[in-house]
Amino acid sequence: xxxxxxxxxxxxxxxxxxxxxxxxxxxxxxxxxxxxxxxxxxxxxxxxxxxxxxxxxxxxxxxxxxxxxxxxxxxxxxxxxxxxxxxxxxxxxxxxxxxx
Amino acid sequence: xxxxxxxxxxxxxxxxxxxxxxxxxxxxxxxxxxxxxxxxxxxxxxxxxxxxxxxxxxxxxxxxxxxxxxxxxxxxxxxxxxxxxxxxxxxxxxxxxxxxxxxxxxxxxxxxxxxxxxxxxxxxxxxxxxxxxxxxxxxxxxxxxxxxxxxxxxxxxxxxxxxxxxxxxxxxxxxxxxxxx
Numbered sequence: 333x334x335x336x337x338x339x340x341x342x343x344x345x346x347x348x349x350x351x352x353x354x355x356x357x358x359x360x361x362x363x364x365x366x367x368x369x370x371x372x373x374x375x376x377x378x379x380x381x382x383x384x385x386x387x388x389x390x391x392x393x394x395x396x397x398x399x400x401x402x403x404x405x406x407x408x409x410x411x412x413x414x415x416x417x418x419x420x421x422x423x424x425x426x427x428x429x430x431x432x
Numbered sequence: 433x434x435x436x437x438x439x440x441x442x443x444x445x446x447x448x449x450x451x452x453x454x455x456x457x458x459x460x461x462x463x464x465x466x467x468x469x470x471x472x473x474x475x476x477x478x479x480x481x482x483x484x485x486x487x488x489x490x491x492x493x494x495x496x497x498x499x500x501x502x503x504x505x506x507x508x509x510x511x512x513x514x515x516x517x518x519x520x521x522x523x524x525x526x527x528x529x530x531x532x533x534x535x536x537x538x539x540x541x542x543x544x545x546x547x548x549x550x551x552x553x554x555x556x557x558x559x560x561x562x563x564x565x566x567x568x569x570x571x572x573x574x575x576x577x578x579x580x581x582x583x584x585x586x587x588x589x590x591x592x593x594x595x596x597x598x599x600x601x602x603x604x605x606x607x608x609x610x611x612x613x
Contacts (some may be wrong), residue, residue: 334435352529353527361459369452371473376472379484392566394484395484396577402581405499406499407587414591
């Protein structure tokens, strides 16, 4: 029988993979993708809690998280494109100045 | 049957999430993330959160990931920008974070083995039930989300305009960024 613990363990694993991706990758695009993994992991635990507690609030929060993530990706990728235009590379170490 | 599908999608999810982090080519990273989103949506449907699962598939895999793919292909990354496993100056910190997460994960497994089983509730996240709550209790956050999206459009236009006016590149090359939203 699949219980809440299974989903939470899977969500925790996904979150850990995302954090590891953020720390080991220097590519800005891959860091953004790992951030998406973190959001996906939190979404999974929200829906699992919603299912096992009998409360719809978790699913609504997932709905809002999806919307906010779409906005975040749009801005983030615009910055990535600008960064590539300016530095011709995607290494995060290049972003040393507050203003270029 | 449910447990079979859970383990199937969980296995694919784990493999695809590792591919997101470890694959060298950004194209493969993005495509694995599409697989991750698909498995996540299947798990949501197993949890009987139908509306959120379908929205995740439509908005995330359909729009956001294709946007990622569009940017990856547009940037025309050459081999020099792809070497992801560059020597990092924060190697010690990274090892520390890894050990921290590993120990927390062992705690999680330990409590998972001893936790009592909790019965699933009977709620079903159909469009009707979720929509009713969305437009009554959560009406203000829902309206504020439209405001957030408006600000996002402003931000992207400001970024694109800045690139045009500072003359970083010739205007012919900076023009396509206006189409990023």
